[in-house]
Amino acid sequence: MSIAEIKNLVDAFAAAAGRAIRAGFEVIEVHAAHGYLLTTFLSPVSNTRTDRYGGDIFGRMRFPLEVVEAVRAAIPEATPLFVRVSAVDGTAEGWKLDDTIVFARALKARGVDIVDCSSGGLTGSATAGPVSRALGFQVPYAARVRSEVNIPTMAVGLIIEASQAEAILQQGQADLIAIARQAQFNPNLPLHWAHELGLNTRFEMWGEEYGWWLNKRARTMDGFATPTGQIIRRPG
Ligand SMILES: Cc1cc2nc3c(=O)[nH]c(=O)nc-3n(C[C@H](O)[C@H](O)[C@H](O)COP(=O)(O)O)c2cc1C
CATH class of the missing domain: 3.20.20.70 (Aldolase class I)
Known part of the structure; x- marks a missing residue:
């Protein structure tokens, strides 16, 4: 050059x-x-x-x-x-x-x-x-x-x-x-990582059209699943 x-x-x-x-x-x-x-x-x-x-x-x-x-x-x-x-x-x-x-x-x-x-x-x-x-x-x-x-x-x-x-x-x-x-x-990676790090527990960082539904599902699954939808299987 x-x-x-x-x-x-x-x-x-x-x-x-x-x-x-x-x-x-x-x-x-x-x-x-x-x-x-x-x-x-x-x-x-x-x-x-x-x-x-x-x-x-x-x-x-x-x-x-x-x-x-x-x-x-x-x-x-x-x-x-x-x-x-x-x-x-x-x-x-x-x-x-x-x-x-x-x-x-x-x-x-x-x-x-x-x-x-x-x-x-x-x-x-x-x-x-x-x-x-x-x-x-x-x-x-x-x-x-x-x-x-x-x-x-x-x-x-x-x-x-x-x-x-x-x-x-x-x-x-x-x-x-x-x-x-x-x-x-995973294009939603930052949001998933926020969940894993204990943030965003009510899906408040998600767009409302997703967050509202996912928060509703998490409430339904309370006790047997994590917010990201992983089922908690208890022994026995
Ligand atoms: C589709 C794609 C395009 C990329 N384009 C660039 C680029 O234009 N400039 C750059 O510095 N690195 C580019 N990279 C490299 C990434 O910035 C990154 O340094 C590399 O993929 C290692 O990080 P990772 O293990 O998280 O993928 C690209 C990577 C991918 C997968």
Whole structure:
């Protein structure tokens, strides 16, 4: 990319954020993860530039930070700005968690509200992760950024149960939980999790055309079923 193209793209990001605000979005997230353009500037594996947008980590961060500054300036002060990062890019000589700490400090200084900690995607398939997949496998990234940089973080990746999500928050590993595939499996997931965590007992968070009926059913089933309709079978 030429310097002129970089400048144009910084403006294009800001204009896109402005359109998103006008369209009614209440949060803006800059995507600097998963091998998309901004990631390719961050990682020394993909950024082989010899000008001020390459070289050491400060050169490699320059374009993503210019984008963040322009987006921050283009949206209302009260609108939360998130940045999704690949906390590690998954290559041997590439972007490491220590680099993410440096980046997160720079993001915080520019008014970013949440660092959304994902990983990988720079090489191979965008969904092929660099670390072995286990429940909450990327949570340690969110935890370290949060504790070292003192900035709120979002955890994502194989978070599939209410108690698991709640424990991440209660243990101070992250401030927000992002869910993708479990919400495809069950589009009512946030409402179900609220039930499991003891909230929403009268279905008050549901739309009335559902909530009224489900609350009525729960009252009918009082004593032999949970609000989510699981039958309580007593021994004998
Ligand atoms: C249908 C679908 C579309 C996705 N699109 C994006 C995307 O545009 N940008 C992104 O950063 N991640 C995207 N992801 C990845 C998710 O944001 C998330 O990081 C990943 O699925 C791991 O979380 P999960 O275990 O809760 O699914 C997508 C995932 C799914 C299932």
